[in-house]
Amino acid sequence: MSVLLGGFDIGGTKCAAVLGSAADGKVEITAKHSFPTPATPEETIAKFSEAMGELLKAADAASPLKAIGISCGGPLDSRRGLVLSPPNLPGWDRIDVVTPLRERFGVPVALQNDANACALAEWRWGAGRGVSSMVFLTFGTGMGAGLILDGRLYAGISDMAGEAGHMRLEEDGPVGYGKAGSFEGFCSGGGIARLGRTLAEAHIRQGGTTAICTNLEGLEGITAKAVFDAANGGDALALETVGIVGRKLGRGLALLVDLLNPERIVIGSIYARQEALLRPLVMEELAREALPLSLEACEIVPSKLGEHVGDAASLSVALHALE
Incomplete structure (x- = not known):
């Protein structure tokens, strides 16, 4: 009914x-x-x-x-x-x-x-139907997580569980969640745009060209979509940028896999749209960073509800x- x-x-x-x-x-x-x-x-x-x-x-x-x-x-x-x-x-x-x-x-x-x-x-x-433990990652404007553990939503004592975007992956890097080098800094729409601007500016000042942006005046107009469009078109600098994003996404996932041992991680928004580019990078980093038994038990899938x-x-x- x-x-x-x-x-x-x-x-x-x-x-x-x-x-x-x-x-x-x-x-x-x-x-x-x-x-x-x-x-x-x-x-x-x-x-x-x-x-x-x-x-x-x-x-x-x-x-x-x-x-x-x-x-x-x-x-x-x-x-x-x-x-x-x-x-x-x-x-x-x-x-x-x-x-x-x-x-x-x-x-x-x-x-x-x-x-x-x-x-x-x-x-x-x-995409999480039928499992008892899963993590959902937003991977859109920001990077947040929702946790289903042993068949129940886990929100934490202060409703702050799942703030994965705040985890620092590097000492320096794009700022996300108010923290340089954070998971959200590398893996969010805004973070990818900032990373693309930084790399494009250095590249253009050294005399290079990129499909992400044709000149210094266009740097502020760079978006995550522009980076992925250029990468899908084979642009070398865009592929370098996406490579960094994919490896950092894999590193963030490895922390979640090792800590929570979930059956499935479902990733929305940007990953769901760009899985073909990101998945090989993510899985390579996961294989290097995560505990083998935990990784073997965990599926990494895009959002099904899109x-x-x-x-x-x-x-x-x-x-x-x-x-």
């Missing part, structure tokens, strides 16, 4: 209200309404309530709404339903997002950070609330 779930994805620039139906290990997104993130948290919650009410009315579903899940960047307090001043949400200081929605819709409401929410979604409906993982994420939090 299907369960009707509501979801609320809160982002720094846009939000989405999602309605979906979950049954037999699958989820179907039945309706969605996106809107720019309002100026205040109070306006945002009111806008979501309005949007969810309209989606429910238009759906005229046979079964009632059972729960609402909220996915939001951290830090947060999932137990008390509080958003705790995320860097991309100024003004969201200890904001209770759970109580107003529970009172408005009369159903269980739960909050999780976006990496945990994505981990739940991939575990229930995506670009839809964000929509499914908040719905997975709703289903988690019911359980």
Whole structure:
């Protein structure tokens, strides 16, 4: 029997209200309404309530709404339903997002950070189905991890478990999570762009050319996509940049493999789109760095939900609330 779930994805620039139906290990997104993130948290919650009410009315579903899940960047307090001043949400200081929605819709409401929410979604409906222990890595704008350990979401005592991006892989390197040489510094959209700019500038000043960027004036326009597009086209400097990224990704994964001994690591966003380039580099580094028995037991796979993982994420939090 299907369960009707509501979801609320809160982002720094846009939000989405999602309605979906979950049954037999699958989820179907039945309706969605996106809107720019309002100026205040109070306006945002009111806008979501309005949007969810309209989606429910238009759906005229046979079964009632059972729960609402909220996915939001951290830090947060999932137990008390509080958003705790995320860097991309100024003004969201200890904001209770759970109580107003529970009172408005009369159903269980739960909050999780976006990496945990994505981990739940991939575990229930995506590339993590059927395993008891898995790690989900966002590998998008930032690098965060969601942990499913022994069949349960593990968030840590302060909801801070899985902040893999903060781990330092080198003494120096691109800055990510406020730390030079961090996992996020090397393995995130912003980090890859910064690494590409650094290498391209040195290369161009030495008289070289690269498809990443044709001149010094274009350095600030370099993005992770530009680096990978150039690498896929065979550009030598882009391939050097991707080589660094792939090896650092492998080194970060080796730490997770050795520490957690998971059955599967699911990697989203950039890895899912660029697996052909990254996987050989990652597996070579893993073979060099990880414990053989742990590595043998662990699969490294791309996200199965792909670009839809964000929509499914908040719905997975709703289903988690019911359980």
